[in-house]
Amino acid sequence: MQTITITQPDDLHLHVRDGQALQSVVPDTAKQFARAIIMPNLAEPITSVAQASNYRDQILSASQGTGFTPLMTLYLTDKTDAAIIKEVSESQFIHALKLYPAGATTNSDKGVTDLKNITPALEAMQSLGIPLLVHGEVTDPSIDIFDREQVFIDSVLTPLIKQFPHLKVVLEHITTQQAVDFVSQASENIVATITAHHLLMNRNDIFTGGIRPHHYCLPVLKRETHRQALVTAATSGSAKFFLGTDSAPHPQDAKESACGCAGIYTALHAMELYTEAFDNANALDKLEGFASFYGANFYGLERNTKTITMKKEKWQVPESIALGDKTVIPLRANEFCEWRLV
Ligand code: NCD
Ligand code: ZN
Numbered sequence: 001m002q003t004i005t006i007t008q009p010d011d012l013h014l015h016v017r018d019g020q021a022l023q024s025v026v027p028d029t030a031k032q033f034a035r036a037i038i039m040p041n042l043a044e045p046i047t048s049v050a051q052a053s054n055y056r057d058q059i060l061s062a063s064q065g066t067g068f069t070p071l072m073t074l075y076l077t078d079k080t081d082a083a084i085i086k087e088v089s090e091s092q093f094i095h096a097l098k099l100y101p102a103g104a105t106t107n108s109d110k111g112v113t114d115l116k117n118i119t120p121a122l123e124a125m126q127s128l129g130i131p132l133l134v135h136g137e138v139t140d141p142s143i144d145i146f147d148r149e150q151v152f153i154d155s156v157l158t159p160l161i162k163q164f165p166h167l168k169v170v171l172e173h174i175t176t177q178q179a180v181d182f183v184s185q186a187s188e189n190i191v192a193t194i195t196a197h198h199l200l201m202n203r204n205d206i207f208t209g210g211i212r213p214h215h216y217c218l219p220v221l222k223r224e225t226h227r228q229a230l231v232t233a234a235t236s237g238s239a240k241f242f243l244g245t246d247s248a249p250h251p252q253d254a255k256e257s258a259c260g261c262a263g264i265y266t267a268l269h270a271m272e273l274y275t276e277a278f279d280n281a282n283a284l285d286k287l288e289g290f291a292s293f294y295g296a297n298f299y300g301l302e303r304n305t306k307t308i309t310m311k312k313e314k315w316q317v318p319e320s321i322a323l324g325d326k327t328v329i330p331l332r333a334n335e336f337c338e339w340r341l342v
Pocket of ligand 2 (some may be wrong): 013014039246248
């Protein structure tokens, strides 16, 4: 029997929703991860320190007894100013601000319409060392959906980091060779998160035998060469690439619909999925850095002290799990995982 024990990991990109759904999903994350960067894209986005504080209390109450720490973020809007950034820097629990180009993804309508509107906020973030988290896709509907990340890098991110060379930036859930190359070649304040599903699947998985709504997320899965580039980056031992699940639960009926929502639920078995991806690449020795060290380093957090153990043992993923009074279909529902959290 094969086992692997690593320092308890952190999830540096997570959606937990709110209300009853939050109560359902937070325990899945808390049983594996010590901490998680909590995305602020609720239907009513988290734009103030007071809202983040209330949201944090909800998450803490859902994770009681586990020692789980939510690391809060604020949602940037056209109205976010330098005064809000100063408040963030004085708070103990807000670790970053998230840039959603307006219209790019779930609950991004109130996002930023033009980066010029947040120049003072970005200046303040740069000088205070507060990270900018980026959903890196352009929203122009005339751009092919498979090219939106690359076009964003060329037309938005490259000029942005020229204007703010010392700003700490996380390019979230990268999906392409171009993003890997961009981050690798950029200065050390530019890093990226990588999801388990982008390490394990390519765009064929959206269409295997028919359309697969539970494999639809944003940025959308790309072709196999891109998946391979992500695996190479994640298993390279470079501290620029670290774990962020982007677990994004939507109710089953919102996914299995004529216009289904984007988002894949992986919080249930995230570490099992990542371990499988690293095992497939014969790189289990690189898992701990990626999952437990590099993200904490970037955010200036202490290293976790507990450990988790995974063993190689096949198990069947449940066909659905509760999401408040609805259900969510986890990735690999009814199918098998190769590794199990002990
Ligand atoms: C996320 C969600 O549902 O909140 N969906 C997704 O497909 N990843 C939003 C996001 O991170 O784009
Ligand atoms: Zn996300």
